[in-house]
Amino acid sequence: MSYIKTADGIDLIFEPVDSFKTKLISFNFYTPIVEKECPAAALLPALLVGGTPDCPDYAAVSHRLDMLYGADISSKVHTRGDVRHSTIQLSYIDDKYTSEKTEADAVDFLFEVVFQRFFRNFGFNEKELLREKRILKEQIESIINNKRAYARRQASRLIFKGEPSALPVLGEADTVENVTEKELISEYEKLLKNARVRVVVVGNDLPDGFEAKLRDTFGKVGRCYLPLPDDTVTAVCETETVIEKMPVNQGKIVLGYASGKGGRDFDTLPLFVMSDLFGGGVYSKLFKNVREKQSLCYYCVASAVRSKGVLVVDSGVEAKNSDKLISSVTHELDAVKNGDFSSEDLDCCLRSLSDELNALKDSQYALEAFHSSRFRDETAHTIDEFIAAINRVTADDIRAAANSLKLKTVYMLLPETEEKK
């Protein structure tokens, strides 16, 4: 792996892998989440991939990609702690497998998508604004279709109340309509000029002249890098319980725990490992005891937002068993707090995590995600370094991580017709 700092706040990570027949390049922009900027920030990446000055609409972009043997360009917006991570990603085929060379054209197209409107002062026309606003609004509202995702989102509003990460990553539906072209242009300029930027390339080689092109292009933007503030660590406080009713068949329970201790990637590994031992794989406490022994649910899993010191457990359960589920989860967490897990349990957990991390090397998307999600440090670690670090986590570290957790939020999405017992 190569790490290259190309400018202030901009770095390039190249993962040379000769296993693949395609290549992947992502441009990743990280900005603080600010509520009033949310709708414009959510619209912008989709507008950029939806058309360029030279390919002015979906049909033209699609046709261009078809000619590049199905190159795939996509955009996404993630929440990473209190930071918005906006990404534009291109996957394209190696010239070795096509009758004509298309790689250079694919890379040019990616730069066109990211930069061309800016350099040509192009703006965003009304037709594309109307289209993308409609689609974004539909996407925001459609979260209700997936009850598990909806419950997670509602719970996040409560767990992170008062913090930027409480805001839904795509913003609120009723704010989309009012976004103006001016706001979008301002957001676009912020992205290129001020944001933390990480470019990730995964493939058997770095495209010819890529580093120079990157330096040169950003060099013309007029950068004024604004470093990101650290994430707010979610405070521990009294437990809040919220019940929402909806016409559903199955209840969804989300529990949020706060530790009051956040930190960066390698500083929060005990919580990472603890979360897996507690509620990760099929060896975990929650799988073995809550699902398999008690047959309470089909899924009951834990995940951590490590930078903010938060652990989340979510499960789908018969409404009448919701109290029993919460009680069972609490019992299993208490077990971890008391060190009621064997060295074999910990070994299984570490072995499984190590194996899974090693397998990431066989997926371009997983390799890209590994690096693009670790943007806080202006350096890069290999997967092997990360594996070595998690294997240094001890049983004492896990007990300490568990003991720091206090239940902050109980969110329940329950059927309208049943009373919770």
Add this chain to the structure above:
Amino acid sequence: MIKNREIFSALDETVHKFTLSTGLEIYLLSKPTFKSNYAVFGTRYGSVDNRFARDGGPFTDVPAGIAHFLEHKLFESEDGDAFSRFSATGASANAYTSFDRTCYLFNCSARFDDNLDILLDFVRHPYFTPETVQKEQGIIGQEIRMYEDSPDWVLYISLLKCLYKEHPVRIDITGTADSIAEITDKLLYSCYDTFYNPNNMFICAAGNFDIEATINKIDSALKNDVGHSITKGDFTESSRIYKKSSEKRMTVAMPMFAVGIKCDPKLTISDMVAANVVAEAVSSTSSPLFTELTEKNLIGDSLGYENFFGNGFYSMIFDGDSFDPDASVKLITDYIKKMQKDGMNADEFEGTRRRIYGNAVKHFDSADDIVGQLVDCAVHGFEPYRDIKLLQSITTDDVNAFLRRIDTDNIAVSTVLPKE
């Protein structure tokens, strides 16, 4: 004993297909540069197999959802469970049941041989008791509830119930709470003994393992297994749809639709390639159809499609979210009619072919995609990578001939609408 050995190659990849004397088929693809391995041990048994006979014996009828139930139970044994064994090696294990197959799999970056031993062992040694069956009712009951709240799944299964009257593909894979309550350990053993025999099973794997060592290991481990013949229940499915439409109301943001064109289920691999070209061309964001749907605010950012086929069934399905499902469906069917009348134009054909080819190349970058395709070959009896070769030689005439076989009046529409 290895009865037959064949090699199939495409795009610098080679898959070795072995057939043992018991009938078991094994597909192995070596990826020496990969860090991990992905292996599936599967059976051509799924939710459609609700009536069967073994070795010419009497027929057995089973409740809906039993194939999936069996999949859950197979991980358990008298002295523990397979998950614990995989945990000890660090592998990640899972399983899935579909309409026409059940697959048990692991993914690992170390100890491939040990994990293969576990897979070969637990899949071949069932253990079902009344107590363990009852325990699973709760877990699968919650899985069923989860799917009942999933509008995507409700949309899909409702469409299948409209398209098919007799074919068991209309039955939900997980069954219902009532149907799984009828499952007993004896019925599970009956299903297992019939379908989990080497004559009906396959192994597919891709990764950095050694091919010769692996095939020898499999051959040795399974040498005493005995193949059986299976007779599946008969039924007559009309070529016409069963019902025109289904409408359900759920808590969703906007209407969802799925339109299925019921087609002749007798498909060759050449037909499948042509079908993929047609469906891709229709649903592509570069198609005039998509442009019109978008300009009229009748679709979101994509129109989904699936060529849904298996033994005795094939439908071309398109789906999306739309404020006016009827208008969207009409535009889709009108577009296909236009393609039938005018033929696919050369630009559209070439763009679509390149896109499908690019996707085929991409599949080789993922061990689970590679294995997924080999599983399809094993289930459908296709030659590996024949579709890639046919894609390179297919013509607009071939595609237009296939297009003319589609009856756009033989359609069913499923919608899920917001609750009033």
